[in-house]
Amino acid sequence: MAGAGQENPFFDPVTATISDVHAVLKIRRRSVKDIVDRYLSRIVALDPTINAMICLNPLVLEQARDLDYELSNCDDVPELIKTKPLFAVPTILKDNFDCPPMATTAGCLALKDCYPTTEAPTVRALKQAGAIILGKVNMHELALEGLTVSSLGGQTLNPWDLTRTPGGSSGGSGAALAAGFCLLATGTDTINSLRSPASANGVVSCRPSRGLISRSGVVPFSYTQDAVGMMGRCVKDVAQGLGIIASVGPDPQDDVTLTQSLRKDYVALLETGNLTGARLGLVEGFLPKELCPETSPVSEAVVKLCHQLQQAGAEVISISSEMYDSQKILVDLAVHGFEYRDQLTKHLQRPEMEGQYPKSMPNLYQTPHFMVIPAQYGMVKHAVEGSLSRDEYEKRLQGIEELKMSLTKTLSEHRLDALLYPEQVNLVVKTGSQNQYGRNGILGALTGSPVVAFPVASSSPNADAPRGVPIGFELLGRPYAEPRLLQIAAHVERLLGSNEHPFLAEQPVTNCHFQSVPRLSLNRCVPSAYPVGTLSS
Numbered sequence: 458m459a460g461a462g463q464e465n466p467f468f469d470p471v472t473a474t475i476s477d478v479h480a481v482l483k484i485r486r487r488s489v490k491d492i493v494d495r496y497l498s499r500i501v502a503l504d505p506t507i508n509a510m511i512c513l514n515p516l517v518l519e520q521a522r523d524l525d526y527e528l529s530n531c532d533d534v535p536e537l538i539k540t541k542p543l544f545a546v547p548t549i550l551k552d553n554f555d556c557p558p559m560a561t562t563a564g565c566l567a568l569k570d571c572y573p574t575t576e577a578p579t580v581r582a583l584k585q586a587g588a589i590i591l592g593k594v595n596m597h598e599l600a601l602e603g604l605t606v607s608s609l610g611g612q613t614l615n616p617w618d619l620t621r622t623p624g625g626s627s628g629g630s631g632a633a634l635a636a637g638f639c640l641l642a643t644g645t646d647t648i649n650s651l652r653s654p655a656s657a658n659g660v661v662s663c664r665p666s667r668g669l670i671s672r673s674g675v676v677p678f679s680y681t682q683d684a685v686g687m688m689g690r691c692v693k694d695v696a697q698g699l700g701i702i703a704s705v706g707p708d709p710q711d712d713v714t715l716t717q718s719l720r721k722d723y724v725a726l727l728e729t730g731n732l733t734g735a736r737l738g739l740v741e742g743f744l745p746k747e748l749c750p751e752t753s754p755v756s757e758a759v760v761k762l763c764h765q766l767q768q769a770g771a772e773v774i775s776i777s778s779e780m781y782d783s784q785k786i787l788v789d790l791a792v793h794g795f796e797y798r799d800q801l802t803k804h805l806q807r808p809e810m811e812g813q814y815p816k817s818m819p820n821l822y823q824t825p826h827f828m829v830i831p832a833q834y835g836m837v838k839h840a841v842e843g844s845l846s847r848d849e850y851e852k853r854l855q856g857i858e859e860l861k862m863s864l865t866k867t868l869s870e871h872r873l874d875a876l877l878y879p880e881q882v883n884l885v886v887k888t889g890s891q892n893q894y895g896r897n898g899i900l901g902a903l904t905g906s907p908v909v910a911f912p913v914a915s916s917s918p919n920a921d922a923p924r925g926v927p928i929g930f931e932l933l934g935r936p937y938a939e940p941r942l943l944q945i946a947a948h949v950e951r952l953l954g955s956n957e958h959p960f961l962a963e964q965p966v967t968n969c970h971f972q973s974v975p976r977l978s979l980n981r982c983v984p985s986a987y988p989v990g991t992l993s994s
Contacts, residue, residue: 470495471637471962475546475694478640482545483534489524489545493517493589494970496547500591500638501975502966507614508980509623509632511552512559513592515974520589521545542697544587549639551627552593552610553600553676556580560812563676564598564607566826566981566989570812571805577674578710579643579685579702586701591639594629598828599801600645600678601837603653603893604886605629608828608989611981612888615657616959617915618922624657624885625893626650630688631658637962641698642688647678647793649880649898651686652910656929657885659912659956661695662688663943664898666936667905670703673710674809677800679793680713681857682902690956692911692947696723699939721937726944732952733770735945736873737932739763742781743878743897751883752895754916758928759879762913762949769952774871780863787899790857794836795850798843825990828983832892834992841992861904868935875932875942876900880910884926889984901933908933909942911949912956923960 468481481487497513504510514520524545531537538544550556553563555573562568576584584590595610597603605613605628613628615621616636623632627644631654634642644651646664655662663686670685677683687698700723708714744759745752763773801818804810815821819841829837839845867873883895901908909932915925934942950956983989 468495470499471958473640474691475543475640475697478545479538482528482538489528489589490518490521492545492547493521493591495968496591496638497971497975498969499636499966501969503636503961503964504638504977506619506961507616507632507636508611509594509613509629509636509638510977511562511564511593511595511610511629511979513974513977514556514590515558517589517591518971518974524587524589541587543583543641543701546588546641547591547639548583548588548641549591549630549633550580550593550643551596551630551645553596553645554580554643555674556590556593559593561676562609563600564596564610565821566608567821567824568814569609571810571814572812573674573809574811575674575809578671578705578708580674582701582705588641594633594642596629597626599676600626600647600650601833602626602830603628603649603896604830604890605654606828606983606987608826608983609981610979611983614888615885616961617659617924618926620921621885621887621926622657622890622893624653627688628654628657631655631660634658634660634688634690635959635962637958640689640694644686644688645675646684646686646898646902647682648787648791648902649893649896651684651688652880652898652908652929652931653893653896655688655910656880656912657927659915659927659929660688660690661692661912661946662686662910663695663699663939664901664908665699665703665939666907668713669937671705671708671711671714673708677804679796680800681792681796681854692943692950693724693727696727696943699723721940723940723943726940727947730944731770732766732945732948735771736774736871737766737771737875737877738774738776738867738871738873740781740876740878741775741777742779743783743882745882754884754914755879755882755928758914762930765952766949773877774873776867776871776876778867781900783897783899786860786903790853790860790903791899792850792853792857794840795845795853797840822992828987828989829992830892830987831994834994838992857903864900864904864906865935875934875945878931880929880931884916884928889986897931901931906933906936907939907942909946911946913953915957924957
């Protein structure tokens with residue numbers, strides 16, 4: 458570390474967007490190294506408070522120097538940025554994405570020495586587009602829940618309220634964005650995992666249509682339900698990132714992508730049109746049913762948002778079908794538990810992986826180096842034993858097909874652009890909670906529908922949450938309707954005004970000039986409610 462500098466009023470890493478980064482590069486006011494130093498400084502100063510990071514990329518300063526060299530030898534910076542749309546954009550990866558030389562642990566201590574030799578195609582696309590990979594963030598271990606606690610990374614805290622979780626399983630990504638550690642972050646989603654942390658941290662995410670984006674090189678949970686997506690602090694940034702990772706196209710390593718080619722420009726529509734005539738179906742079954750201090754802020758946000766949408770010209774249509782019951786859909790139709798053993802074992806046995814680590818899912822759970830919350834002991838034990846019924850699995854797959862048809866019917870009969878509902882019927886839960894209850898993401902996960910999650914409101918401020926706890930909503934549409942969903946979300950973003958930031962993100966940070974990549978100390982403190990190394994109470 459060579460020294461420290463004063464804040465530059467022309468670039469604020471807390472509020473910056475991709476466009477802002479490119480603006481300061483175009484006028485040569487900042488170097489790529491300067492930008493990277495700003496974000497590394499924030500991580501070093503603030504991450505000990507929220508515990509979002511797993512590691513920093515040992516090559517990040519080298520990558521910054523390479524981009525600065527490219528910049529210094531470029532006579533046409535706008536053309537360079539057009540060619541590389543994420544040029545110099547600070548990006549963080551959820552720690553289930555392969556990106557050598559960093560390990561891919563999925564937050565599991567048993568996988569701390571699991572080293573990939575090749576990049577995930579989505580990571581390669583981000584780097585080819587000029588993104589700077591700062592490092593990797595914590596996640597709920599192996600993406601099994603939404604509390605963002607792991608045996609390797611400990612408990613990540615919500616920067617808006619340090620007594621609460623950041624949602625999950627991509628909670629490290631959401632917390633890092635809210636704290637101003639990066640501009641883009643990757644995430645994965647098996648039930649709620651891109652949308653829950655977006656809602657809990659006041660940021661934006663997109664779970665894409667099934668088959669749109671390659672999932673290879675990413676630690677899997679469920680063949681049927683897994684998706685890879687982007688998170689950012691505004692709709693436009695997410696749209697830009699989504700376009701890059703969707704550019705991977707059909708991937709022989711992920712056969713779900715092989716029949717899909719409907720990739721589009723996700724930015725083009727964002728500035729066009731307005732909300733007049735948009736038809737949004739408010740899913741009554743996904744709203745709070747009982748009012749209490751944890752649900753009342755969400756109920757109030759529903760009423761206020763619907764009024765604002767109608768004032769702006771949108772039509773909000775009540776959808777009251779009994780089929781829209783998130784808990785029932787989850788219990789009756791989810792198949793992740795049936796697919797977990799085979800999917801993880803296949804991943805661990807890939808020839809692209811090196812190091813000393815368990816080579817199968819059952820072997821992993823024979824070590825003492827894992828964490829499963831008690832609420833999931835049964836699911837994991839059945840998966841380890843391979844004792845889940847094949848007949849029941851086939852029955853659920855058939856039920857998923859019927860759910861898709863019913864959803865299509867709802868959208869068609871009401872001529873809807875999208876379904877609208879809160880991601881969670883209550884505020885994101887406190888640390889040490891039994892699970893991340895009250896979430897509505899399962900419909901999108903099972904049907905493979907595209908979903909955009911975006912911030913709408915916050916609860917009232919209190920001592921723990923000086924600016925309240927964020928509340929996010931989801932827009933769910935037809936397959937490959939990402940451009941329309943992002944367009945609606947962008948209009949809502951403008952309607953509601955600029956997003957606030959957690960008080961923590963505005964704490965003064967000294968801007969350091971790094972000569973080497975700083976080392977982070979992992980805080981592996983796991984709440985006592987989640988014993989490490991056991992599958993029994």
